[in-house]
Amino acid sequence: xxxxxxxxxxxxxxxxxxxxxxxxxxxxxxxxxxxxxxxxxxxxxxxxxxxxxxxxxxxxxxxxxxx
Amino acid sequence: xxxxxxxxxxxxxxxxxxxxxxxxxxxxxxxxxxxxxxxxxxxxxxxxxxxxxxxxxxxxxxxxxxxxxxxxxxxxxxxxxxxxxxxxxxxxxxxxxxxxxxxxxxxxxxxxxxxxxxxxxxxxxxxxxxxxxxxxxxxxxxxxxxxxxxxxxxxxxxxxxxxxxxxxxxxxxxxxxxxxxxxxxxxxxxxxxxxxxxxxxxxxxxxxxxxxxxxxxxxxxxxxxxxxxxxxxxxxxxxxxxxxxxxxxxxxxxxxxxxxx
Numbered sequence: 001x002x003x004x005x006x007x008x009x010x011x012x013x014x015x016x017x018x019x020x021x022x023x024x025x026x027x028x029x030x031x032x033x034x035x036x037x038x039x040x041x042x043x044x045x046x047x048x049x050x051x052x053x054x055x056x057x058x059x060x061x062x063x064x065x066x067x
Numbered sequence: 068x069x070x071x072x073x074x075x076x077x078x079x080x081x082x083x084x085x086x087x088x089x090x091x092x093x094x095x096x097x098x099x100x101x102x103x104x105x106x107x108x109x110x111x112x113x114x115x116x117x118x119x120x121x122x123x124x125x126x127x128x129x130x131x132x133x134x135x136x137x138x139x140x141x142x143x144x145x146x147x148x149x150x151x152x153x154x155x156x157x158x159x160x161x162x163x164x165x166x167x168x169x170x171x172x173x174x175x176x177x178x179x180x181x182x183x184x185x186x187x188x189x190x191x192x193x194x195x196x197x198x199x200x201x202x203x204x205x206x207x208x209x210x211x212x213x214x215x216x217x218x219x220x221x222x223x224x225x226x227x228x229x230x231x232x233x234x235x236x237x238x239x240x241x242x243x244x245x246x247x248x249x250x251x252x253x254x255x256x257x258x259x260x261x262x263x264x265x266x267x268x269x270x271x272x273x274x275x276x277x278x279x280x281x282x283x284x285x286x287x288x289x290x291x292x293x294x295x296x297x298x299x300x301x302x303x304x305x306x307x308x309x310x311x312x313x314x315x316x317x318x319x320x321x322x323x324x325x326x327x328x
Contacts, residue, residue, distance in 0.1 A: 006114040025117055033124050034115060035157035042152045059114065061153050065096065065123050066088040066111025067137035067164060067273060 004057045012052065019048040021058065034062045070297070072269060074246055075162075075194040075215040081105050082263070083293045084135070084248065086273025089225075090282060093121050099276050100130045102286035108132040109164055109271070111139045112154050124158075135196065137164040142177070144184035151188055163188060164218070166198045174224040178205050182212070189213040198250050201231070203238040210243045217243050218250035218271065221262065225274045227254030230261055240266040256285070256292035263296025264304070 001014050005021065012021055018036055027034055036043045037059040043050060052058070072079045085105040090096035100108060108130075110123055127134055136154035141147040144167060151163040167184050169177035176199055188195045189212055196216040197209050206217050219239050222228035229252055230236060240247050249262035250271040259270045272289050279285035 025115070027115065027117070033122065033157055035112070035153040037149070037153060040149070042149070042156055044156060061112045061157060062115045063110040063122070063124050063134065063136065063154075063158060064113045065090060065093075066113075067086045067109040067139045067166070 001052065001054050003052060004055065006058070006060055015051055017049050017051050018043055018058075021052065022048065022060065025060065027060070034060055036060050070301070072246070074196070079106055079133075079269075081107075081290070081293075082269040082297055083259070083290050084108070084269055084271040085132070085276065085286075086271060087123055087127075087277070088139070089274045089277035091277075093123065093126050095282050096123070096277065097126045097130060099282040099286040100126065100132060102283045102290065103272075103276065104290045106132055107135050109135045109137045109273070110158075111137055112150055112157065133162075134158050134160060135162050135164050136160065137198075138166050138184075139168075141167055141184075142169070142180070143167065144180040144187065147180070147184040148187050148191075151184075151193055152191075155193070161192060162194045162196065162215075164196045164198060165214075175220075176200050178202070181205075182208055185209055185214055186212055196248065201235045201239065203235055203242065206239045207242060210245050214245055216246045216248050216268075218248045221249050221252030221258060224251045225278075226252055227275060228252055229254050229258040230265070233261070233265055236262070236265050236267070253289070256288040259289045260292040260296035260299070263293055264299050266300055269293075 001012055003010050031045045039057050072082050081104045083105045085103050085108040087108050136158055138147040138150040141150055147167045167177050167180040169175050185195055185197050194215045197214045198218045199206055201219045210217050221230040246268035248269040248271055249267045253259050253272045253275045262270050270293050276282050276286045
């Protein structure tokens with residue numbers, strides 16, 4: 001299944017969830033310090049079990065130096 | 068100390084808030100943050116870089132700074148609201164420094180989008196610290212709609228031009244019920260002192276410290292300037308006057324006749 005993750009295409013297994021994607025990227029499973037938007041909507045951590053779909057656009061954000 | 072600085076019911080120990088942008092490394096940032104004495108520091112929200120080692124969040128935790136996410140880089144109310152929601156999710160805080168920028172040349176706030184975003188975020192329960200123009204009427208709208216702090220600029224972000232319109236700033240300070248935090252434009256310590264002398268409740272500084280030749284030294288200078296400016300504000304300065312007024316009394320001046328006398 002193909003996704004667009006932070007602007008780059010990425011393949012994950014069929015039926016993968018938001019949590020699976022976060023783990024595959026080597027990010028903390030607790031999700032501390034990161035937030036996920038799926039097709040322009042925030043996905044709260046409590047809903048990371050949600051399954052991803054073909055060509056979903058996922059943004060995974062964290063805090064950086066700024067302002 | 069009986070001069071507490073309170074935002075949304077939280078008492079902060081320092082009237083200097085630090086921006087973390089512009090520091091050449093996390094090590095330099097950490098030194099500057101410690102020297103600043105700030106207990107709140109801003110961060111931005113960007114795509115994760117899985118190759119990145121070390122995080123600004125680790126630095127803030129070590130230093131003991133509260134994290135204040137901003138919406139830097141947002142040009143519309145919609146983007147700013149989305150960024151604030153994502154920041155709340157990522158950082159488990161309701162606090163947000165709201166920025167909605169009009170263009171990338173001036174980085175001046177877009178007042179129309181700003182008011183729209185502020186209204187939405189206040190309604191959603193965010194503690195909104197709002198970066199605004201030094202326009203008293205716009206500042207009043209933002210204060211009236213329930214922002215937790217109003218943050219007028221001194222001059223454009225990163226310009227280091229200091230406070231371009233101290234008269235507008237005085238009006239904003241006089242009329243605003245929320246705390247007023249000077250944000251943007253500080254170039255060196257005296258700019259921060261002036262902001263405090265004009266009655267601002269606090270100052271936010273990023274580039275002036277992080278891009279100084281010696282960030283740690285500048286952080287200490289700005290910290291002391293904020294303290295000095297606050298003291299001076301409370302001390303009741305003398306009114307400026309055009310002509311001199313002797314500080315030494317004329318009473319008892321001796322009569323010293325010259326040779327012709």
